[in-house]
Amino acid sequence: MTIIDGKKVAQEIRNELKEKVAGLKSAYGKVPGLVTIIVGENPASKVYVRMKHKACEEVGMNPKIEALPATTSEDELVSLIKKYNNDENFHGILVQLPLPEQIDEDKIIETISPEKDVDGFHPVNVGKLLIGQDTFEPCTPAGVVELLKRYNIETKGKHVVVVGRSNIVGKPVAAMLLQKKEGANAIVTVCHSAANNLSDYTKSADILIAAIGRPRFITGEMVKEGVVVIDVGINRVDAPETKKGYKLVGDVDFDDVSQKASFITPVPGGVGPMTIAMLLNNTYKSFLRKQK
Numbered sequence: 132m133t134i135i136d137g138k139k140v141a142q143e144i145r146n147e148l149k150e151k152v153a154g155l156k157s158a159y160g161k162v163p164g165l166v167t168i169i170v171g172e173n174p175a176s177k178v179y180v181r182m183k184h185k186a187c188e189e190v191g192m193n194p195k196i197e198a199l200p201a202t203t204s205e206d207e208l209v210s211l212i213k214k215y216n217n218d219e220n221f222h223g224i225l226v227q228l229p230l231p232e233q234i235d236e237d238k239i240i241e242t243i244s245p246e247k248d249v250d251g252f253h254p255v256n257v258g259k260l261l262i263g264q265d266t267f268e269p270c271t272p273a274g275v276v277e278l279l280k281r282y283n284i285e286t287k288g289k290h291v292v293v294v295g296r297s298n299i300v301g302k303p304v305a306a307m308l309l310q311k312k313e314g315a316n317a318i319v320t321v322c323h324s325a326a327n328n329l330s331d332y333t334k335s336a337d338i339l340i341a342a343i344g345r346p347r348f349i350t351g352e353m354v355k356e357g358v359v360v361i362d363v364g365i366n367r368v369d370a371p372e373t374k375k376g377y378k379l380v381g382d383v384d385f386d387d388v389s390q391k392a393s394f395i396t397p398v399p400g401g402v403g404p405m406t407i408a409m410l411l412n413n414t415y416k417s418f419l420r421k422q423k
């Protein structure tokens with residue numbers, strides 16, 4: 132059994148990007164810029180935004196954080212996004228989700244210029260992804276596919292079972308692995324909590340992608356021997372014995388499932404760090420496209 136080291140791979144990707152960004156600096160005299168907008172005080176969001184900022188700095192890009200109060204109106208947020216749509220120093224605009232309830236997420240995502248949508252959430256980019264056109268691949272799904280590639284895990288002809296149907300993970304990762312191209316070509320099943328018997332599906336997975344959002348939901352009984360398990364879940368569970376009072380666990384019961392898996396990602400240190408590395412990659416890509 133191999134534990135897939137997302138933290139290490141993400142570091143490798145950042146090292147590669149650092150060199151490429153240095154190349155941009157000498158070729159164009161400028162570097163990619165990323166603005167991250169956070170509304171409100173969601174503690175997990177704050178952690179992620181902070182990590183995105185630091186990662187940008189590490190690779191030599193130009194990050195900026197716009198932190199807005201929880202009471203921000205939809206109109207105010209729309210205006211701010213439009214300002215950055217027109218600011219050529221910023222090649223990527225990311226609005227950290229979730230947003231407070233007075234703000235319509237769909238509306239906000241549609242306000243971001245598709246050319247700067249480094250999350251790959253804009254309907255135009257989602258459409259391109261589905262039909263196999265060049266676009267920004269959403270960061271978490273891109274991280275999943277990149278981990279499979281870097282661990283030489285064959286996807287062609289394999290049965291990938293995705294548990295979860297979110298717009299951020301389930302749907303796009305299914306679309307990506309279904310494509311007729313290198314690193315994809317999989318037979319993809321998407322299932323979710325409404326399944327009559329979820330195990331019927333998960334047991335037939337060669338590669339299981341868990342993106343449900345429920346702690347330790349996937350147990351050993353639900354998978355077959357030799358399965359490759361990619362755990363996208365990041366759940367905070369109470370842990371009074373720790374300093375923070377909580378710990379992170381995935382959607383997979385790691386101790387149980389790792390008995391049967393051939394490869395498995397841990398939480399933390401699996402897909403999470405890859406999300407951020409792929410965000411940097413998209414920002415780099417956005418910059419390059421702009422120069423052409």
Ligand code: L34
Pocket residue numbers: 178179182225226227228229250270271365379398399400401402403404405406407
């Ligand atoms: N717009 N909103 C937008 N884009 C995204 O791509 C995200 N996401 C998700 C939440 N909202 C978003 C993220 O950035 C989840 N997410 C994310 C990013 C990074 C990590 C986890 C989730 C991560 O690096 N996790 C670390 C542990 C971090 C910790 O200590 O809390 C890990 O090793 O898994």
